[in-house]
Amino acid sequence: MPKKPITNLEYSNKELESFFYFADETFGIDFREWYKAGEWTDHYRCYSLTFYRNVISNVGMSRMTVMMDGTAREAYQIGTVMTDEIRQGQGLATRIFKHLFKQHDTDGLPYFLACNEGVAPFYEQQGFSVQPEPELFVSVSGSASLLEHVDVDAEQWRRFKLESLPFSPRLYTTDDMHIWMFHYYQGMDEDVYRFDDVHVIYMIERSRLNLYAVLSPRPVDMRDVVARLSFEGITEIVFKFTPDLDDVEQRPSRDGQWMIRMNEGQFFPEGCRFPYLSKA
Structure with missing residues (x-):
């Protein structure tokens, strides 16, 4: 024993x-x-x-x-x-x-x-x-241009956490840099894209876009993010956090x-x- x-x-x-x-x-x-x-x-x-x-x-x-x-x-x-x-x-x-x-x-x-x-x-x-x-999502239909993919090293990934405003303002965490960096070393850095000065982390699964983060040192209108991510063929955006957005749908x-x-x-x-x- x-x-x-x-x-x-x-x-x-x-x-x-x-x-x-x-x-x-x-x-x-x-x-x-x-x-x-x-x-x-x-x-x-x-x-x-x-x-x-x-x-x-x-x-x-x-x-x-x-x-x-x-x-x-x-x-x-x-x-x-x-x-x-x-x-x-x-x-x-x-x-x-x-x-x-x-x-x-x-x-x-x-x-x-x-x-x-x-x-x-x-x-x-x-x-x-x-x-x-709940799972939080919005249904979309659009033909937005694809975003620029961004290569990110460990230091840039760390700065995202340190310098960005909370993208899930109702529910977020601090004192968890070790977990944030863990996701970097598990490959989440491969899914970073950019529009203007905003970085987003997402993965596409058929017609579903899973959105993990919206990273910016300034306030970002989530409606603009949804519009930017409404690519052709995407029918819903699923939020892996709690967005500051009206009319979000819920399901189990x-x-x-x-x-x-x-x-x-x-x-x-x-x-x-x-x-x-x-x-x-």
Whole structure:
């Protein structure tokens, strides 16, 4: 039986490499470049059970500030929850959660996590409850000119976060540069485009345009953004954040759901979507 959980601050090189391999095998996520670039900061903490210096179960946690309708609230976002396939069902992740809660419940902060389909009952056992999140979209029809693709390096990506106004003003995060940079090293830099002095991050999926960010140091009219992205063949723009835009339609999300652990009430404002680029 493995000992009590350790944090990444206690990893040996072997345990660190084991974590990298484990995350890659479990989620297809490579943390190595992000780590080598110095982006694994104190804001991201892993709690792991190890066996002969191999990570066999893990829960990651990011402390950040969530801005909701102008009110700042610190919270813990949970991610990178994984257990070795041959050891599942032994209660290892539950042991880690109990240890984590013992360490941090006295902070009085809520916990939240993105829940994949089928695992909600496990998180409910840990004290989490579901908070539904809508998918936000607008239907469009147009023939706008395609935008200029922009090559972005790590420093430019960082400046986007530091210098841009919040593009999701009702619900956004601060103190989460490590997550913003993580998305850079996962390839989101390949989807940056520009019009005028505004940068946008989007992906096209058949007739659907998924919009992840609108980046500018000045206020941007989201109606103008929608018009600029209404390319021929695009029938809807789906927002991966909460836009400042009237007449946005809602439907049940296709991307799983959020689960919250807090004393009472909902965490995110009603009808809002948490920004994808702040998601661990």
